Amino acid sequence: MNTSLEPPDSDRALRHLCELARTTFNEDLSAREQAGWSRLKVKAAGRPRPRRTLALGLGLAAAAATVVLLTLNGNQTPPSLGFRIVDEAGVPQAAPDLASAGRIEFSDGSRVAVAAEARTSVTAINARGASLRLEHGRLSAQFVQLPQASWSIAAGPYQILVTGTAFDASWTPDTRTLELWLRHGSVLVKGPNAGQGLAVVAGQHLLASATTGQIVLDAMAPAAPSALPTVPTAPTPAADLAPAPSVPAERPATSPRESLRALHVAPAARAPASEPSLTWPQALARGDFQRILDEAARRGIDDVLSGATSADLAAFADAARYGRQNDLAQRALLAQRQRFPRSLAGRDAAFFLGTLDESRAGREAQTSALHWYGRYLAENPSGGYSGQALGRRLVLFESLHDRATARETATLYLAKFPSGPYAAKARRIVESEF
């Protein structure tokens, strides 16, 4: 880098000055600077969002001014779907009342009922379906299954990709939690920690937290959700969506408003407080984790661990995990393995013990997690969690800088789960150089 014009000792002088500058201006952060993240968050929140060119800004929350027929494609064929907003009784609304429930009716017969106080909007629409954004609250959707139908609902960082199906969904911005109850068909949920997408099928319930990254997929409780209180079955698609006479709506047995208000109540709270003799697996399926933990405390934890059935022990362990009582969950899982070592729950317990270890920090916890995932795989080579266990092992080996074993595990993972959620990472590890 020297030039011929340099004085003979310029290298030394420059080196010295640059070294002085390096030691002077370092990367030590003051207490205020370390707290800079909090200020950045505030700034980021206050920064206006870039304008969306395609966003139609329609919907109950956006207070669409008129009932409109939307065609984004102009003269192109096939024509875009249309939609209109109606109140609970099916009367078209020019200026929707945010405090009341309402419904979006699409020209193909699809319906989306929106609970009172909820906010949703149609952000794009075409001939095959529409994109909606659920900003807050709960909706109940029923999409007509047509060839190449394409519907999606965005809720926070999650996206629900729909073909033809019926489901309820709720989004709570405060806790950044998505909840989904699948009544018919299937959807694919994309978002934090969901890899390439998580399939949710009829009869399943999904609870996903963008704050913790945790996703719980379980069986939908028989009583939940309140199915379609405001989505009447359309006898024929609403072909003409120009301002029209009121659309006949099938009234539910109870008042629609009453039913919609009930939608705001959390599933766990929907069960009557004095509901008699729910089994623990039933309580777990309803999301009433606290009931299980309270009952266990009343009966005595040691008695539960030594006397409960395998199913109750599994439900207790799950309730403790969801309640973030990891020590209790660990004891329950260890008891499960000790008392019912050959049962499915006993073998699965090894996997969950691994996840509990992973929730703790430090090398020792990671090593212990590796041990439990290894045990699970040894006992259940084709078990339901074998993909997850193998995937977590390759992540952990890489994290522990055991490149050779990470590579070996990644190769094994790719052989067994070439399109699994850890496949991309496994490929990167296999292809990377030592």
Add this chain to the structure above:
Amino acid sequence: MRSETDSQVREGAKILVLPAANLSTVDDTGLVRAILDGDSRAPRVLWDRYARLVYRILRRSLGQQNEVEDLVQEVFLNLFRKLPTLRDPRTLPAFLVTMTTLTLRHELRRRWVRRCMLLGAKEDIDPDLRAVHPNPEARQAVARLYAILDRIGREERVAFVLRFIEGMELTEVATALGLSLATAKRRLVHARARVDHHIANDPGLAAYLSGIDEESP
């Protein structure tokens, strides 16, 4: 994913829990993906991982230990806004350095305009340097170096700092500044020549440098 998940649910295990990934241990690719997926924990992890780097580059470029916080925040705000355009998440550090240099060049331009409007008024030496360099001569030498950097072009200054103070490779400098390797090399040659010239013609620095030995500082 689809078939695996289905089988997990159908084989009798009623509940599937995907444990929250420990983002602090994921690589940059995973971190970028988490941010783009909307994982609310991820931006904080990125901040924790790279804030010091941004602070350091800005401090060394501007010659200020303090008062760079707003610029750091601007860098990260721009980064989060532009992240969806990042094609290869593995290049996140280089992308971040590029965002930093963009903010830096804008700030240098702003300071140049301010100096012009104030008819050549210079900013005072950062008083906090006293804590770092109790030796007043060393402190003065640092101040003189940055006075020299004020006199060379903004683009040359940034290139000089990245290469000679920050210690980046030539290719990294070129990437950060969006230049071809040849152009980056030319710019550095010019910058180096100008800095050397000013050092040689600065009597105060000459006196100080004549007193140093090979092992210092």
